[in-house]
Amino acid sequence: MSEFKGLLFDLDGVIVDTAKYHFLAWKQLAEELGINFTEKDNERLKGVSRMRSFEIILEIGNREMSEEDKEMYCTKKNAVYLEYIKKLREDEILPGVKDFLVHAREKGYKLALGSASKNAPLILNQLKISDLFDEIIDGTKVSKAKPDPEVFCKGAEALGVPYEQCIVFEDALAGVEAAHNGGMKAVGIGLPENLPGAEMHIPGLYAATIEEIVAKLG
Numbered sequence: 001m002s003e004f005k006g007l008l009f010d011l012d013g014v015i016v017d018t019a020k021y022h023f024l025a026w027k028q029l030a031e032e033l034g035i036n037f038t039e040k041d042n043e044r045l046k047g048v049s050r051m052r053s054f055e056i057i058l059e060i061g062n063r064e065m066s067e068e069d070k071e072m073y074c075t076k077k078n079a080v081y082l083e084y085i086k087k088l089r090e091d092e093i094l095p096g097v098k099d100f101l102v103h104a105r106e107k108g109y110k111l112a113l114g115s116a117s118k119n120a121p122l123i124l125n126q127l128k129i130s131d132l133f134d135e136i137i138d139g140t141k142v143s144k145a146k147p148d149p150e151v152f153c154k155g156a157e158a159l160g161v162p163y164e165q166c167i168v169f170e171d172a173l174a175g176v177e178a179a180h181n182g183g184m185k186a187v188g189i190g191l192p193e194n195l196p197g198a199e200m201h202i203p204g205l206y207a208a209t210i211e212e213i214v215a216k217l218g
């Protein structure tokens with residue numbers, strides 16, 4: 001085994017594409033509020049917390065709201081989102097993800113999820129891959145958003161692996177920065193121009209094995 005012992009995975013965009021369901025739920029709410037919210041705008045919400053996402057939508061619509069009302073609308077959005085998540089099926093796991101996780105475990109790596117989503121445990125359950133993770137750090141366990149490294153540092157600590165022996169898999173720039181802020185290496189899931197700074201880029205977990213990644217990072 002390599003000098004790396006812990007693998008930390010973002011959820012949305014790495015394991016499953018939940019962004020499309022976040023979009024549908026936010027879009028419904030935006031329409032109700034008379035705010036024009038597009039798929040391009042939705043890119044700004046990736047990896048961002050629920051409340052911060054709503055604040056961005058309010059900024060787009062040039063609207064202000066009390067904290068109480070913001071909470072109320074976030075709860076409402078989440079109820080709509082959960083209707084989609086309840087229908088989420090195993091075949092929506094992104095290509096190659098399950099094989100990658102199973103193989104990495106067989107090779108002795110410790111695996112953790114590091115997601116801003118408070119719904120992460122439910123999503124992993126729906127996809128029937130909860131058991132593949134040794135630890136799950138979700139939005140209920142962190143107070144600081146990426147690029148703060150908190151979510152990945154907590155993941156590494158829960159695994160009992162030093163930060164510098166962890167590799168982070170991320171599709172968002174703030175997540176790559178979070179990895180680096182925690183002293184970890186980052187594999188960018190996506191194009192190099194969208195994820196500058198990541199030590200390596202792959203289009204998805206189907207595109208490389210953990211051995212190939214470690215050989216490149218080591």
Ligand code: B16
Nearest residue numbers: 011012045046047050115116117118
């Ligand atoms: P929830 P990640 C993030 O997941 C999503 O990318 C982001 O769009 C969402 O607002 C956030 O989770 C919070 O989700 O409303 O379910 O708590 O990329 O950090 O896995």
Ligand code: MG
Nearest residue numbers: 010012013171
């Ligand atoms: Mg993501």
